[in-house]
Each structure stands twice: as structure tokens, then as C-alpha cells.
Amino acid sequence: MAQMDKHSDRRPDPDALLALTDNESRGKLRVFLGAAPGVGKTFAMLSKARALKNDGVDVVIGLVETHGRDETEALTEGLEILPRRKIEYRGRTIEEFDIDAALARRPKLIVVDELAHTNAPDSRHPKRWQDVEELLGAGIDVWTALNIQHLESLADVVSRITGVLVRETVPDLVFQEASDVILVDITPDELLQRLKEGKVYVPETAKRATQNFFTPGNLTALRELALRRTADRVDDQMVDYLRQNAIEGPWATSERLLVCVGGVASAELLVRAAARLATGLNAPWIALHVEPRGQEEINPERAKLVDDALALAERLGGEAERRSGYDLAGEVLQFARQENITQIVVGRSRAGFINRILRWSLNEEIVRRSNDIAVYVVTESPAPQVVAQRPWPRLSRAKLAIGMSASALSVGVTVGAAHFLDSWLRLPNLSMIFLIPVIFCAVRFGIYPATAASILSFLAFDFFFVDPRYEFTISQPHEFFSLIVFLAVAFVTAMLASRLRKQTLAMGARMQAAQSMFDFSRKLSGAAKLDDVLWAAAVHAQKALQAKCIVLLRPNDGELNIYAAWPPVDLLDAGEAGAARWTLEKSEPAGWRTGTLPNVRFQFRPMVTPRGVVGVCGIEPKIANEPLSPQDEGMLTSILEQTAIAIDRSLLVSDSVKAAALEENEKLRTMLLASLSHDLRTPLASITGAVTSLLQLGEKIPPPDRRDLLVSIEEEAARLSRFVANLLDMSRIESGALAPRRELVDIAEIARSAVERCKKAFPKQAITISIARDLPLIRGDANLLGQVLFNLLDNAHKYGDDSNAIIHARRDGADIVVSVTDEGPGIKPADLERIFEKFYRGGRPDGRKAGTGLGLSICRGLIEAMGGTILAQSPAIRRRGTRIVLRFPIPEQAAGGVAK
Structure with missing residues (x-):
């Protein structure tokens, strides 16, 4: 009967039941979660949507971003796609998700991609997740995709990991209220391979991405965040189910351990035992120290034992937590229930007879009161030596x-x-x-x-x-x-x-320390140079610890030198220098009150980052006979960690700048050598062969063949001359020595002159001229503009497969537009901007390369020097060809004048 009464008191959680009832009237949200762009979230979402469509479910695509991926675009075929809403913003037309059309259509399921997207101004909601919330409130099921870095609680973590500021975020509540979360996961190696194959970004963007965001370390960290967040989501769903069905905690969905740490000599042994137990169970674990409230002023030696034990727990893969309270056993059990702990690890009790009678033994109290949590008592450790703690504080x-x-x-x-x-x-x-x-x-x-x-x-x-x-x-x-x-x-x-x-004094000290660390963090975040970081660290450490502080670095694997010191320190003696080198090489403390060179005046600590020790910090305490207090130890650790991160950031910025410069120089050098070796060797070989034939055979060569050889020499010499002229023009443009004239010129006359020049150079090239009547004059340099048109026709000859080239000129508002069009295979969309780079010889879909890669780069330099613009368009005619468009403003004084 008592058992029935006990179970009859168990009732489902009212809040959980209310949330379940509310969800019945709302649409269901399914989130496809990924660690990074390119893992296949949209592909997986559309694949499942097509399967539902085939089963007869009313599925509509509200908005999907395929980013030009053919496989993803193919999945949209056969699915109804809602038209996008067009918004004019700053002279551009932006296409956004039309929520009104979705509400009017009211499908069973709608696919809305990129949940973290920021809507254009004048939209109903500033964020797309708010649009989704409205759809869910209307009873429409929604499928969407999200990257882990866009979760609001993880945005700062991701920024610290990747160095990329996350601007678009989604509140965690939206993610938590999702009915389903599907993790779309691939390994970092697979994602990097997809990136190289151009399945995520265009090649140039993909290359930059692999150097910044898409690094193996970043992808591994993001993948871990996604896996952990998904696992937490599953835990949340389990907890909701248990609460809705009145199942009391702790909910042993997985093992979780808690080890109680005190100020005793055997604390580290207890932590190691807990770590071994957690490893055997493959379970997460936490080391907890509960301080009696009102006894914050504790023995320094006891405090050091506690700090060492908690630090060991973190090194062994556990978490360290501190609490305070009057009822120590109650505080431990409350924390255990909050963290869903299934086992508590304690040491063997050493309480005396009186304490046991009065129930002052913490371990026995935990065992007595933990009815629903298992207690594991470690008995294999030696008898702990309790550090005496006076019930009354010491006073001078x-x-x-x-x-x-x-x-x-x-x-x-x-x-x-x-x-x-x-x-x-x-x-x-x-x-x-x-x-x-x-x-x-x-x-x-x-x-x-x-x-x-x-x-x-x-x-x-x-x-x-x-x-x-x-x-x-x-x-x-x-x-x-x-x-x-x-x-x-x-x-x-x-x-x-x-x-x-x-308590008031302790709280004031903690607030002062927190404010001090906040000020220090702000200084470090605003320090752009390495010297600023080091001096800020030295000055703050001296002020916070009342101790001399020096910071040493070893640049480029050279000697370890002092970079900052406050108060100023010029030199270290031999022992101090040896201790500093030991700390740098072994990544462990050395010097004062350590096991290595303890007689020197400084204690050296390593400043460690994920890539190793970046520097050494030395502290000379104000009182040499007393160890650092636990508060000072914590302050020093925080200062060193933040300083190490700031130093590493400064070094990485410097290294990245140098690496980028070296890479660019190497790229230009390689391109120049390749271009010179090819474009000089070919015409020189032709000229040498023709001259050798003329010298050796002489009159034996028939006159027509002799003429052909002479024409070949002339053509190849002209080709060499154009190549050298291009190099000289490019050098003049880059050095700023180019000073074009700004005269009123007739674009029609210049175009005809360029065509006549091309007919001599390329007699087989067909060129059509289409010049509008009454074109106004433009301001520019007639010679340079003629060179530009010749280079464009030369480019059309090389890449147009001897097809017809068209020069067209017309007026467009306040501009004159001149275009040169060929009917060749065209240019890949990803290369429409790159073709204007120096020595770039690509862009054709068939992969064929020709020329030096300087012609279009010179054209851009000359056009921009004359105040115009140039761009490429492809396809141009009947899904083929390339059109190079030049645009010049019409000067006011020439608006009335026209070309003849």
C-alpha cells in the first residue's frame, strides 16, 4: 500500500505536458545540421523531400540555395518551387523568400534553406528563422538546413576556433524546439576533397577557403561541436520524454561520474581512481570541491591540494567545479542530480568517533542520503593526511x-x-x-x-x-x-x-579580480602589435601579483631574449637563463619553488598554445619565502593563457601576411617564367628555322617557298615585338608611369584603324564593324585605345577558333559602350573575372590555353587609366562566344559633338 502511495505521488511534469500540447497545434520543424558548408545538408534535405513527394505528400520548395551545384539543382526538378519576392535595395534587386506566398499556398511541408539568413530591409521579419516560426505557428511543417557555427551559444566559440566572426546566428531555443535534428556528417578529408573538386566553391574561392576556414583543425573542431550538440539534443528529448511520463531522475541514459575532492594529501589519488573508472565505463566525469560557506579563508596548503587535484582532473579529461554551502552532503547530491550523475566517487572516511556519532562524516552522509545514486568508495588509497584547518582564522x-x-x-x-x-x-x-x-x-x-x-x-x-x-x-x-x-x-x-x-570581503576581492581580468582582456583584444601584447601582460601581471614580471620570446628559433619587463630588467644571470630555456624546451615550470633550479629569483612559466610554447613568463614574488596564494595562482594562470593566445594570434597574423606575400611572388615568378619560356621560344624557333633554311639552301629554294619563309620571319618577329611591347606596357602600368592623354577622340575612327591593323596581322580573321550613328566623342588617348581594341581582336583571334569577330559601339544613357564579340567556345563563368589577371591563360571550357596572359590585363589597366571600365560576358551569342564590354562616360563638352 505504501508502495502504491509512493508511486501515486509521481505525476507528469505540467510544463512538459503543456509544451507537448502546444506542439500538437504547431507545424513540425526538422533541422538538417552540418559542421560546415558543403557537407551535403541541402542535398540530403532535397533527397528526402523528393521521396515524400513520390509518396504523395504535398511538398513545396519555398527557397533553396544550390550555389550552382548541378547535383543539387537536379533534385529540385519535379518539385513545386514558389516564386521569390523581389526587393529593390541600393540599386540592386534582391530575391528573398516570399512568406505570404507560402502561407497562401499552405502546403503540408515546405523546404526553406539557410535558417540563419538575414532578410533584406523592409521584409516582415529581419531573420529567416522568424519566417519559419510564423510558418510553424500556422501549422505548416518546415524543413531547413543549419551549420553549427550559426547557433547563438556557439558563435563566439566558433569565432575563437576559426578566427572568422559569425554575424548571422539562430537562437538556441529554435534549435531546441525542433521536432527532429538530422546530423549530416562527413569527415574533414572528404569535405576537403569535395572542396578541391569544386563541389563547394569555385576553384579560386575554394583555395582561399582551405587556407582560412576550411582547415583540418577547424573542421575537426566544428565536427565535434556538431556531434556534441546533436547528442545533447537527443539527451534533451529523452529528458522531455521521462518528464512527460513521470519517470523520476536520475535518468541513466548514460553513465556520468562525480568525484568529491577535498584538501587532503590523497586527493590526487582519488582523482586518478575516478579517471580510471570513467575510462573503463567510457563515461564523462566531474571533479567537485565543496567549500564550507563562511570559511572562505582557508589554509593555503589545503587550498593548494584542492587546486592541484582539480587541475589534475582537467588534465585527465574531466571537468572541475567548485561550490560552497552549509550542508556539504546536500550540496554534493543537489549538484549530482542537476548534472544527471549516476555514480559518486568518494574516498574512505577518516572521521573520528565523535564526528561519526554526530554525523559529521561527509562520506557517510552522502552514502546515507543518496538513495537513487550509486556511491563508489575508494579504499585502495593510503590513509590520507588531513591538513589541519583551524576553526578560527589566524590574526596578527x-x-x-x-x-x-x-x-x-x-x-x-x-x-x-x-x-x-x-x-x-x-x-x-x-x-x-x-x-x-x-x-x-x-x-x-x-x-x-x-x-x-x-x-x-x-x-x-x-x-x-x-x-x-x-x-x-x-x-x-x-x-x-x-x-x-x-x-x-x-x-x-x-x-x-x-x-x-x-563573505563580503571575499566577494569584493573576486569582483576586483574579475574586473582586473576584464580590463586586461580588453587591452589584449585592442593590441594589434606583438610588443603591445607583451608590455600589457608584463604591466598587468606586476600590478595584479605585486611581483616583478618578465616576458621572453625566441624569434625564428634564435636566442631567448627579454621582450618586456616591469619593473625593467636588462639581463638574466646564467641560472635564470638556464631555467627560462628549460621552461621553453620542456614546457614545464622552472626556477623559484620548483624542482628545476629552485634557487633562482624568478619562477618561469610556459605560455602554451595549440601549436606549442610561444614564450616564457618569469615572476619574482614580493615575498620570497611564501608561495603564491591560490587566488594569485589562478590570476597568473589566466594572465598566461590569455597572453599566450594573444601572442599566438599576433604571430599567426604576421606569418599569414608573409606567407601570402611569398605565395603571390612565387606565383607571379612561376607564371612569368612559364610565359617567357613558351612565348619567346616558339617564335624564336620559327625565325631560326626559317633563317637557317635560307642560309643553307639559298637559291635552291623556289621563290614562292622563299617568300613564305620571309613572311613567316616577319610574322614571328611581329609576334615577338607585340609580346615585348605587352611586357613594357604592363611594367609601365604597375609602376604608375603611364600617363594617358585625355583628348576628345572619335571611337568609330579608332575602331576602323584597329580593324585595318588586324587584317594585316591576321588576314584570315573575319571582322564585322557595327557603329551607331551620331556617337558623341569620348575623352581618352587614341593610341592607347587603339592598342586596347587590337588586343581584344587578337584575343578573339586566339580563342575564337577563327570565327567572326564583331565590334559594336552604341550610346547607353550617359555612356558610350564598345564591345568586341567572338563566336568561340566561350569562358567558364568562374573565370569571367580572372581572365583580367596577369599571366592567367584559362577560362575556356575545352581547357585550351594560348597567348601570354597579358593582353586582357593590359586592356584593363589602360581602360581604367582613361577613366573607363571593362568586363567580360559569356556566353554571348547562341550560348557561345565571349563579349568584352568597354564603357566610357560622355564628357559634358562633347555631349553635343558627334562622330562623323
Whole structure:
């Protein structure tokens, strides 16, 4: 019967049931989650959508971004696609998801890609996830895709990992309320291979991406975040199910361990035992230290044992947590239930007989009260040596003397005040007045003076105000009882006020330390140069720790040198230099109070980043005989970690700049050598062969063949001349020595002159001229503009497969537009901008390359120098060909003048 009553009290969580009821009326959201772009989220989403469509489900595509991927575009065929809403913004037409059309169509399922997208201005919602929320509220199921870096809680983590600022985010609540989360996952190697094959970005963009965001380390970290977040989502769903069905926790969906750490010598042994147990169970684990509240001022040696144990737990793969409370066992069990802990690891109890009777043994209390959590007691460790902890804080003799004097003086003042009140007001009970000196001494001087004040108040009240007065005698029993109650109240008040004082002081110290670290972080974030970072670290460490601080680096594997020191330090002696080198090479502390060269004045700590030790920081404490306090240790660790990250960031920026410059120089050098070796060797070989034939055979060669050889020599010499002229023009453009004339010129006359020149150079090339009537004059350099048109016709000859070339000129508003079009195979869309780069000889779909790669680059330089613009379009005619478009503004003084 008792068992039935016990189970009858279990009721489903009302909030969980309410959320379940609300979800019944809403549409269902399915999120396809990926670690990075290109893993195949949209492909997987469309594949499943097509399968549902084939099963007869009403599926509509609201918006899908295929990014030019043919496989993804093929999946959209056969699915209804809603038209996009067009918005004019800053002279551009932006196409956005039309939520009104989706609500009017009201399908069973709608696919809306890129959940983190920011909508154009004047949209109903600023974010696309808000559009999705409206669709869900209308009862429409939605499928969408999301990358892990766009989750709001992880955006800063991803920014620190990748160095890329995440601007578009989605609230975690949207992700948590999704009905289904499907993880689309591939390995970093597969994703990098897709990137190389051009399945994610165009080749040039893909190359830049592999150097920045798409690195193996970044992809591995993002993949781990995605896997962990998906696992957390599954845990959340399990918890919701258990709450909805009134199943009490802890919910052992997986093992989770908690080890209790105290200030004992065996704490590290206990942590290692917990780590071995967690490894065997393949379970996550947490090391927890609970400090008795009101006893924050603890023994430094005990605090060091706790810090070492928690640091060891983190090194072994666990988490470290600190809590404080009055009920230590209750605090441990509450934390365990909050973290869904299934096993608690504790050490063997060493409490004495009295403590066991009074239930002051923490371990036995945990075992007694943990009805639903298993407790694992480690008994194999040796007997722990408990560091003595005084129940009362230590006080110096001077402070103690001042406090005792203050207690006596405050009690004396209270006696005088009580006499005054008693003579004038005749109060029935003056005992409460004597609590004032107790509270005053507790708040101002601590527990010792407060205790003395309570005893003195007890004696003074008995001597001066209890009959018979001026004797330590009590005549009435009720007065004796009142005095005992007064003494107890005074003691309790003293303890509570003293504890409040300690907590206030500790909180103030923590706030000051937090503010100091915040200021330091802000300085580091604003420091762009390496020297600024190092000096900020040295000055802040000296100010926070009241100790000399030096920072040493070894640039380019050279000597370890001092880069910053405050107060200034010029040189280190041999022992200090040796300790610093040891720290750098071994990545462990050396020097003062360590196992390596402990007699030197500095203690050197490594500054470690994922790529290794980037520097060494040396600290000379103000008091050489005392170790750093736990607070100073924590402060120093934080300073070193942040400084190491800032140093690594500065070095990476410097290295990336140098690497980019070297790569660009090497690329240009390779292109130049390849171009020179090919384009000089070919005409020279033709000229040499023709001249050799003429010299050796002479009159034996028939006149027609001799003429052909001479024409070949002339053509190849002209080709060499054009090549050398292009090199000279490019050098003039890059050096800034080009100064084109700005005269009014006739574009029709220049075009005809360029065509006549091309007919001599390429007699087989067919060229058509189409010049509009009454074209205004433009401002430019006739010679340079003629060179541009010749280069464009030369380019059409090389890449147009001897097809017809067309020169067309017309007026377009306030501009003159001149275009040169060929009917060749055209240019790949990804190369429409790259063809204007120096030495770039690509772009044809058939992969054929010709020329030096300088012609179009020279054309851009000359056109821009004359104030015009140039761009490429492909396809141009009947899905073939290339059109190079030149655009020149019409000057005001020439607006009325026209070409003849």
C-alpha cells in the first residue's frame, strides 16, 4: 500500500505536458545540421523531400540555395518551387523568400534553406528563422538546413576556433524546439576533397577557403561541436520524454561520474581512481570541491591540494567545479542530480568517533542520503593526511590587540549609554543594547574581538544592571536565564556577522579580480602589435601579483631574449637563463619553488598554445619565502593563457601576411617564367628555322617557298615585338608611369584603324564593324585605345577558333559602350573575372590555353587609366562566344559633338 502511495505521488511534469500540447497545434520543424558548408545538408534535405513527394505528400520548395551545384539543382526538378519576392535595395534587386506566398499556398511541408539568413530591409521579419516560426505557428511543417557555427551559444566559440566572426546566428531555443535534428556528417578529408573538386566553391574561392576556414583543425573542431550538440539534443528529448511520463531522475541514459575532492594529501589519488573508472565505463566525469560557506579563508596548503587535484582532473579529461554551502552532503547530491550523475566517487572516511556519532562524516552522509545514486568508495588509497584547518582564522598580534581594545572600548561606551538611558527612560530590559558592540566588532574586526565583546557585554550587563548591582551575583532565576540567553544570542550574532564580513570581503576581492581580468582582456583584444601584447601582460601581471614580471620570446628559433619587463630588467644571470630555456624546451615550470633550479629569483612559466610554447613568463614574488596564494595562482594562470593566445594570434597574423606575400611572388615568378619560356621560344624557333633554311639552301629554294619563309620571319618577329611591347606596357602600368592623354577622340575612327591593323596581322580573321550613328566623342588617348581594341581582336583571334569577330559601339544613357564579340567556345563563368589577371591563360571550357596572359590585363589597366571600365560576358551569342564590354562616360563638352 505504501508502495502504491509512493508511486501515486509521481505525476507528469505540467510544463512538459503543456509544451507537448502546444506542439500538437504547431507545424513540425526538422533541422538538417552540418559542421560546415558543403557537407551535403541541402542535398540530403532535397533527397528526402523528393521521396515524400513520390509518396504523395504535398511538398513545396519555398527557397533553396544550390550555389550552382548541378547535383543539387537536379533534385529540385519535379518539385513545386514558389516564386521569390523581389526587393529593390541600393540599386540592386534582391530575391528573398516570399512568406505570404507560402502561407497562401499552405502546403503540408515546405523546404526553406539557410535558417540563419538575414532578410533584406523592409521584409516582415529581419531573420529567416522568424519566417519559419510564423510558418510553424500556422501549422505548416518546415524543413531547413543549419551549420553549427550559426547557433547563438556557439558563435563566439566558433569565432575563437576559426578566427572568422559569425554575424548571422539562430537562437538556441529554435534549435531546441525542433521536432527532429538530422546530423549530416562527413569527415574533414572528404569535405576537403569535395572542396578541391569544386563541389563547394569555385576553384579560386575554394583555395582561399582551405587556407582560412576550411582547415583540418577547424573542421575537426566544428565536427565535434556538431556531434556534441546533436547528442545533447537527443539527451534533451529523452529528458522531455521521462518528464512527460513521470519517470523520476536520475535518468541513466548514460553513465556520468562525480568525484568529491577535498584538501587532503590523497586527493590526487582519488582523482586518478575516478579517471580510471570513467575510462573503463567510457563515461564523462566531474571533479567537485565543496567549500564550507563562511570559511572562505582557508589554509593555503589545503587550498593548494584542492587546486592541484582539480587541475589534475582537467588534465585527465574531466571537468572541475567548485561550490560552497552549509550542508556539504546536500550540496554534493543537489549538484549530482542537476548534472544527471549516476555514480559518486568518494574516498574512505577518516572521521573520528565523535564526528561519526554526530554525523559529521561527509562520506557517510552522502552514502546515507543518496538513495537513487550509486556511491563508489575508494579504499585502495593510503590513509590520507588531513591538513589541519583551524576553526578560527589566524590574526596578527597587532590586529588582535587593536580588536581587543576596540571590544573593551565599545563595551565601555555601551555601559555609559545604558546608564544614561536607564536614568532617563527607565527601560525594563537593557540587554539588547549590549548586542551593538558585538555586531560592531564582528563586522569591523572579526570573530575574535566579537567573541570578546560578547563575553564583556555579558559581564558588564550582570555587574551594572542586574540586581544586586555592582556584584557578579544573580538573585533571581529568570535573570540568570535571561543572561544565558543573551550570551547565546551574542555568540550567534557574532558568528553570523563575522561570516557576513568574510563573505563580503571575499566577494569584493573576486569582483576586483574579475574586473582586473576584464580590463586586461580588453587591452589584449585592442593590441594589434606583438610588443603591445607583451608590455600589457608584463604591466598587468606586476600590478595584479605585486611581483616583478618578465616576458621572453625566441624569434625564428634564435636566442631567448627579454621582450618586456616591469619593473625593467636588462639581463638574466646564467641560472635564470638556464631555467627560462628549460621552461621553453620542456614546457614545464622552472626556477623559484620548483624542482628545476629552485634557487633562482624568478619562477618561469610556459605560455602554451595549440601549436606549442610561444614564450616564457618569469615572476619574482614580493615575498620570497611564501608561495603564491591560490587566488594569485589562478590570476597568473589566466594572465598566461590569455597572453599566450594573444601572442599566438599576433604571430599567426604576421606569418599569414608573409606567407601570402611569398605565395603571390612565387606565383607571379612561376607564371612569368612559364610565359617567357613558351612565348619567346616558339617564335624564336620559327625565325631560326626559317633563317637557317635560307642560309643553307639559298637559291635552291623556289621563290614562292622563299617568300613564305620571309613572311613567316616577319610574322614571328611581329609576334615577338607585340609580346615585348605587352611586357613594357604592363611594367609601365604597375609602376604608375603611364600617363594617358585625355583628348576628345572619335571611337568609330579608332575602331576602323584597329580593324585595318588586324587584317594585316591576321588576314584570315573575319571582322564585322557595327557603329551607331551620331556617337558623341569620348575623352581618352587614341593610341592607347587603339592598342586596347587590337588586343581584344587578337584575343578573339586566339580563342575564337577563327570565327567572326564583331565590334559594336552604341550610346547607353550617359555612356558610350564598345564591345568586341567572338563566336568561340566561350569562358567558364568562374573565370569571367580572372581572365583580367596577369599571366592567367584559362577560362575556356575545352581547357585550351594560348597567348601570354597579358593582353586582357593590359586592356584593363589602360581602360581604367582613361577613366573607363571593362568586363567580360559569356556566353554571348547562341550560348557561345565571349563579349568584352568597354564603357566610357560622355564628357559634358562633347555631349553635343558627334562622330562623323
